[in-house]
Amino acid sequence: MTEFRFIHTSDLHLGKRFGNFPEEVRGDLVQARQSILASLANAARDHGAAHILVAGDVFDTETPSDRVWRQALTAMGATPELHWWIIPGNHDSLTAENLWQNMVDHAPANVHVLRAAEPVEIAPRVTLLPAPAPRRFPGADLTAWMTSCATPDGHMRIGLAHGGVLDFGSDDGNSETIAPDRAETAQLDYLALGDWHGVWTLNDRTRYSGAPERDRFKHTGRGLCLAVTLPAPGVIPLVEEVAVGRFDWQEMELQLTPELDPLAAFSSLLPEKRQTWRDTLIKVRATGWMHLPARMRLAEAVNQVAPEFCHFEFDEHQLQTEYSPDDLNEIARSGALRLAAEQLQSAAEDEDAAKWDRDVAAAALNRLYGFVKGAEQ
Amino acid sequence: MKLLSIRLHNVRRFTAPVEITGFGPGVNVLSAPNEQGKSTVFDALHAVFFEDRKSWKQEIKSLVPHAGGTPCVDVEFEDAGHVFRLEKSWTSGRKGSVRILRDGQLFKQEDDAEAWLQERLKSPKDGGPAGLLWVRQGLIDLEDKKGDTLDARRDLLSSVTGEVEAMTGGRQMDTIRAECKQALAQFVTGTGRPKAGGRLKTAEETVEALELKKTELSNKAKSLRDDLDRRNSLRRERQDLEDPQETAARKDRLSKAIAAHDGAARHAAMLERAIETEESARIRVEAQQGRIEALDAQLQEATDAAALLAEAEAGFKDTTDRLRIAAGTLSDAKTTQADAQQRVETATLQHRAALAAENAANAAERRTELQQRLTKAEAHRAAAETLQIAARKGLAPKDLEEIERLWMKVTLARNVRDSEAAAVTMTYLDGRSNGVRIGGTPLPDGQRLPLPDGAMLDIDGIGQLQIHPGRSGEDNSVETAEAHFYEALEAEGLGDLNMARQSARERAEAEANLRETRAALNAVTPNGIDALREQLAAIPAPMEAAEDLPTVSEAEREEVVARQALAEANLALDAARIAADTAQQAETRAVSALENARGRAERARIALASHADPQAEHNRLSSELTTLQLSLQASRDARARLALDAPDLEAAAASLQRAQSAVDAAEASLQRIARDLAALDARIAMHAAEAVDEELADVMTRLEAAERKLEGLRFEVAVLQRLDTALEEARASARDRYVEPVLTELAPLVRMLWPEAELQFDADTLLPSGLVRAGTEEDFGVLSGGTQEQIALLVRLAFARILAKAGNPAPLILDDAIVYTDDDRIEKMFDALTRQANDLQIIVFSCRQKAFRGLGGQTLSIAPASEATQ
Numbered sequence A: 001m002t003e004f005r006f007i008h009t010s011d012l013h014l015g016k017r018f019g020n021f022p023e024e025v026r027g028d029l030v031q032a033r034q035s036i037l038a039s040l041a042n043a044a045r046d047h048g049a050a051h052i053l054v055a056g057d058v059f060d061t062e063t064p065s066d067r068v069w070r071q072a073l074t075a076m077g078a079t080p081e082l083h084w085w086i087i088p089g090n091h092d093s094l095t096a097e098n099l100w101q102n103m104v105d106h107a108p109a110n111v112h113v114l115r116a117a118e119p120v121e122i123a124p125r126v127t128l129l130p131a132p133a134p135r136r137f138p139g140a141d142l143t144a145w146m147t148s149c150a151t152p153d154g155h156m157r158i159g160l161a162h163g164g165v166l167d168f169g170s171d172d173g174n175s176e177t178i179a180p181d182r183a184e185t186a187q188l189d190y191l192a193l194g195d196w197h198g199v200w201t202l203n204d205r206t207r208y209s210g211a212p213e214r215d216r217f218k219h220t221g222r223g224l225c226l227a228v229t230l231p232a233p234g235v236i237p238l239v240e241e242v243a244v245g246r247f248d249w250q251e252m253e254l255q256l257t258p259e260l261d262p263l264a265a266f267s268s269l270l271p272e273k274r275q276t277w278r279d280t281l282i283k284v285r286a287t288g289w290m291h292l293p294a295r296m297r298l299a300e301a302v303n304q305v306a307p308e309f310c311h312f313e314f315d316e317h318q319l320q321t322e323y324s325p326d327d328l329n330e331i332a333r334s335g336a337l338r339l340a341a342e343q344l345q346s347a348a349e350d351e352d353a354a355k356w357d358r359d360v361a362a363a364a365l366n367r368l369y370g371f372v373k374g375a376e377q
Numbered sequence B: 001m002k003l004l005s006i007r008l009h010n011v012r013r014f015t016a017p018v019e020i021t022g023f024g025p026g027v028n029v030l031s032a033p034n035e036q037g038k039s040t041v042f043d044a045l046h047a048v049f050f051e052d053r054k055s056w057k058q059e060i061k062s063l064v065p066h067a068g069g070t071p072c073v074d075v076e077f078e079d080a081g082h083v084f085r086l087e088k089s090w091t092s093g094r095k096g097s098v099r100i101l102r103d104g105q106l107f108k109q110e111d112d113a114e115a116w117l118q119e120r121l122k123s124p125k126d127g128g129p130a131g132l133l134w135v136r137q138g139l140i141d142l143e144d145k146k147g148d149t150l151d152a153r154r155d156l157l158s159s160v161t162g163e164v165e166a167m168t169g170g171r172q173m174d175t176i177r178a179e180c181k182q183a184l185a186q187f188v189t190g191t192g193r194p195k196a197g198g199r200l201k202t203a204e205e206t207v208e209a210l211e212l213k214k215t216e217l218s219n220k221a222k223s224l225r226d227d228l229d230r231r232n233s234l235r236r237e238r239q240d241l242e243d244p245q246e247t248a249a250r251k252d253r254l255s256k257a258i259a260a261h262d263g264a265a266r267h268a269a270m271l272e273r274a275i276e277t278e279e280s281a282r283i284r285v286e287a288q289q290g291r292i293e294a295l296d297a298q299l300q301e302a303t304d305a306a307a308l309l310a311e312a313e314a315g316f317k318d319t320t321d322r323l324r325i326a327a328g329t330l331s332d333a334k335t336t337q338a339d340a341q342q343r344v345e346t347a348t349l350q351h352r353a354a355l356a357a358e359n360a361a362n363a364a365e366r367r368t369e370l371q372q373r374l375t376k377a378e379a380h381r382a383a384a385e386t387l388q389i390a391a392r393k394g395l396a397p398k399d400l401e402e403i404e405r406l407w408m409k410v411t412l413a414r415n416v417r418d419s420e421a422a423a424v425t426m427t428y429l430d431g432r433s434n435g436v437r438i439g440g441t442p443l444p445d446g447q448r449l450p451l452p453d454g455a456m457l458d459i460d461g462i463g464q465l466q467i468h469p470g471r472s473g474e475d476n477s478v479e480t481a482e483a484h485f486y487e488a489l490e491a492e493g494l495g496d497l498n499m500a501r502q503s504a505r506e507r508a509e510a511e512a513n514l515r516e517t518r519a520a521l522n523a524v525t526p527n528g529i530d531a532l533r534e535q536l537a538a539i540p541a542p543m544e545a546a547e548d549l550p551t552v553s554e555a556e557r558e559e560v561v562a563r564q565a566l567a568e569a570n571l572a573l574d575a576a577r578i579a580a581d582t583a584q585q586a587e588t589r590a591v592s593a594l595e596n597a598r599g600r601a602e603r604a605r606i607a608l609a610s611h612a613d614p615q616a617e618h619n620r621l622s623s624e625l626t627t628l629q630l631s632l633q634a635s636r637d638a639r640a641r642l643a644l645d646a647p648d649l650e651a652a653a654a655s656l657q658r659a660q661s662a663v664d665a666a667e668a669s670l671q672r673i674a675r676d677l678a679a680l681d682a683r684i685a686m687h688a689a690e691a692v693d694e695e696l697a698d699v700m701t702r703l704e705a706a707e708r709k710l711e712g713l714r715f716e717v718a719v720l721q722r723l724d725t726a727l728e729e730a731r732a733s734a735r736d737r738y739v740e741p742v743l744t745e746l747a748p749l750v751r752m753l754w755p756e757a758e759l760q761f762d763a764d765t766l767l768p769s770g771l772v773r774a775g776t777e778e779d780f781g782v783l784s785g786g787t788q789e790q791i792a793l794l795v796r797l798a799f800a801r802i803l804a805k806a807g808n809p810a811p812l813i814l815d816d817a818i819v820y821t822d823d824d825r826i827e828k829m830f831d832a833l834t835r836q837a838n839d840l841q842i843i844v845f846s847c848r849q850k851a852f853r854g855l856g857g858q859t860l861s862i863a864p865a866s867e868a869t870q
Helices: A023-047 A066-077 A097-106 A144-148 A262-269 A274-279 A292-308 A325-331 A335-348 A355-376 B038-050 B110-120 B149-160 B162-168 B170-185 B199-241 B244-393 B397-420 B470-474 B477-491 B497-524 B529-538 B552-609 B614-644 B649-689 B692-753 B785-805 B823-839 B849-855
Strands: A004-009 A051-054 A083-086 A111-113 A120-123 A126-131 A156-162 A190-194 A200-203 A206-208 A224-230 A238-243 A248-256 A280-291 A311-322 B002-009 B018-020 B026-031 B072-079 B082-089 B097-102 B105-109 B422-425 B436-438 B448-451 B455-459 B463-467 B758-761 B768-773 B776-779 B812-815 B841-846
Touching (some): A023 A051, A023 A066, A023 A224, A023 A238, A066 A097, A066 A111, A097 B649, A190 A224, A248 A262, A262 A280, A262 A292, A274 A292, A280 A292, A292 A311, A292 A325, A292 A355, A311 A355, A325 A335, A325 A355, A335 A355, A335 B170, A335 B692, A355 B170, A355 B692, B002 B038, B002 B841, B026 B823, B026 B849, B038 B072, B038 B812, B038 B841, B097 B110, B105 B110, B170 B692, B199 B244, B199 B649, B199 B692, B244 B497, B244 B529, B244 B552, B244 B614, B244 B649, B397 B448, B397 B497, B477 B497, B692 B758, B692 B785, B692 B823, B768 B785, B785 B812, B785 B823, B823 B841, B823 B849
Parallel strands (some): A004 A051, A051 A083, A083 A111, A126 A156, A156 A190, A190 A206, A248 A280, A280 A311, B026 B841
Antiparallel strands (some): A004 A224, A120 A126, A200 A206, A224 A238, B002 B018, B002 B072, B072 B082, B082 B097, B097 B105, B422 B448, B436 B455, B455 B463, B758 B768, B768 B776
16 A cells, blocks of 8 residues: 655635735735745645645635636646645635636646535545535535545545634634544544644644645744645554745734833844845734833834835834933923923823823824934934 | 234235224224225134134135235134134135134134134024124125025024023924924825825825725625525526426326316317207297297287277377367467557556656756746846946055055145144134135134245235245145145046045945855855756756646556456466467377377288188197207206216316416426526626626725725824924914013113114014004015114114123124114114123224214224234
């Protein structure tokens, strides 16, 4: 009995446009998403696998543009020695009949769209039990049928499904659930799941591959796929995580205190290898308190490094400014500027005022400080 | 700081060293004609303080004499209790030198010296006092009209004191406010609205556009999902319809329904035929019965017709008799009515004639009465005309009054004359009466006889006695009065006063009679004689009285009686006519009935004529009827048997229709579904190709980002507006603090030149903006050159005073700064200068030697440098 190797992936979300990012970033992310198919093919070749199992959500919507699905087919067809086994997920469910009919009609021979919940022998003595999503919210455990589905003796049984498991929220927050012991009850050698965008191991035989190209800060790091080896029926599979995503998504918190050197703390958060910054998206959430000059220096530091990243978000909504007499002295020791600064500081610290007004006053004081320093230069 | 001396060497015309010494506190005046080097001294002073030793710009190069050389300027000044000597020279190649001695000892040199100087005396560029305290010829404007007015203000403002600079924020405040406003202007307009094309407006428009797009795409996506649901539903429906078992069941139900319906139809046809047979038999029976009944009827009709004919003939005779009687009655009634009619006409005519006669009698009486009144009236009128003529002839009362008045005058004149005239009174002796005569008339005895005209008395026996009137004879007033009196009488045609009085009485009497006569006339004819005549003419002419006429009442009674008789005759005539008409109608009906009876009898006879023996015929027909009735009963029995076991054809047809309908409906549904699916497929394909969901997802994420961005921009705008407000409020507060001391210092100076006047300061530039005199504000720009010059100088004096009070006194140097001021005003300016010079050093360069002679103060002069200073 020869072992069976394959790549487990899901949630490609091709066609996602990333409208919440700036135009130039958006272009990079979309391009990377389209390139992920080639990266997966490379991973399969590297792993010695001839099959790539896609556990749903190949497309981001049920009506991707022709450009998206046609280019996807072209990319998959470019590696005829690899077989792509695809099921619809909740984002591109079977409700999208036209999409899947087009896929079937135009698919090259190595691309297999599985629209029915019925066993398919994808390789000698290897049977795939697919659970395509009939609609966005199917309302039932789509893998239930696998338990009663008989396959020839000696066949490896691989389940392929999309959705959440019990006590495991879907990324879309719906309540569709797959029995966590499905692999055991259905005597599956491996249950390849999709929907969760991060890698998740439920048990030895049940895993989420995560998205091969990340699309949000919720799941940090680069996108992965799983290189799976089934040694023989009934034997625990061997699984290896393979990094295939281009962009590294990082979200981190910068905790500050007036005594802390903000620049050093900030620098310590940044990836060591500067050459990776180009392909890194960072979201820094600054929290705590700091003095006005330090805040200005931190802002300058952020402005310095931000352009070097693919995308850099500096969220300072939770960062408070602590004003000292010296801070105001740096604006002016006396006179009208000092008067204005004191008035703004008073407004910023007025507990009776609305939060918006306090925030505005505090920001105005910061801006005054910035103008003064700018004028001095 | 206080200047003590200045020494120039190789500075323009001063190739040989010159010096000015003797600078003292208060006013110092260097007064000399033009071209004597005053401005050179001014420029040299400016350069030594404010131009770096390394400078070789035009201002420095202009100091080099034509023959060449190194400009050197040495200045001694006192500051903070020390005496400093500043020595500076400039050469090309920026190799000048500078050194400062303090109390005779080297204090600073070269760069250190320059730094010390810069700190001590900030240059104009750095907001130093030069712009204020160094006043060149003709530089009178407080504002640099060609340059930045703010700089001019700065020169003033920063000159005063560092505290003012700090207080208002200085240039830094201006820069920051400008940056703030510039940043704000990128987002909003001056009124705070989003600026068209600005980032805020663009962000708002983006959000709005994305929201619209989202709505549009959501609708499209919903439409697509609805279409997909609909398509699935239709497919399930089609699947159900095309189910083979269902299809076969529908066909089987249809076949069975068709067979059942055919059987029922055949049975129904047989029944139909049986019914038709029964109907034929029934018709034959009924026809036979009809024939028998017809024969019976003919026989009965013949009998009835004969009886009816006899009755009609009797009735005809009776009606003919009644008609004749009614005609006679009608003829009598007509005669009676005609007589009654004639009587009424006669009575009516008599009544009218009686009424006419009565009216004629009344008219005659009226005519007589009017005629009598007319006669009287005409008599009154003739009398009135006569009286009127008589009244007109008489003297009017006012004329009589005038004549009486004139007579009174005559009488009065006569009395006066007689009383004043000579008079004689003759008293005769007995027996000598009439012995004296006047004009032949004896003088009366014992009676005084006035003689106004004198007189000649004949005295019997004696002679004539001439009496002379004296002066009284000259009085003609009596004659005049008499002349007037008689003229008046003559004008009225009267001879004397009595005639006048008689004439007046006659006139009065005539007028009284005239009034009475007119009153009588009016009583007879209130409306005038013409009206009376018209009344008379309106009465018709008298008629000839007819004879034997009854009275009106008699004629009325006769007419009433005649009319009652006529009414009764009419009633009788109407009754007779009705009776005649009734009889006529009865006769007509009787004729008609008789004719009908005769016709009916004839027709009955003809009908029976075809039967030789009607009764035998009747018997034959009855026998045939019995046979036909037996045949009918047999047909009825056969039809009843068929109807008893007939299937329900309607139910079979309904079943067939339902089965067929189910098949047809299924077919129609399939066709409809096919059409709907085709349409849905096309629409879904079209929407799917539009990538609606993908687009919607993109729009939603972009909208989310755009909303965050808009929120951020609004926050940014709020921040900038908040900062701008804070800066403006702080500036306003500082401005108030600034202007007050300046005004305090300036007020007495202004009043020295213009009592009751007050300077106005611009809120933005903090410069004088106008002068208020006698309640009228004059803009600074429209003031005369002299006034502008004076205000500029006073403001500088005020600032210099404040500077001195702040512990940083600096000399005020004026180079022909008062050029437009007239002689009268210049004296007051000198007073102002002298007043401020108490704790200032003021150095005045002027070519107006004569005018400035009155300024007083220390007199300076340019003199060759002494040996000691060389």
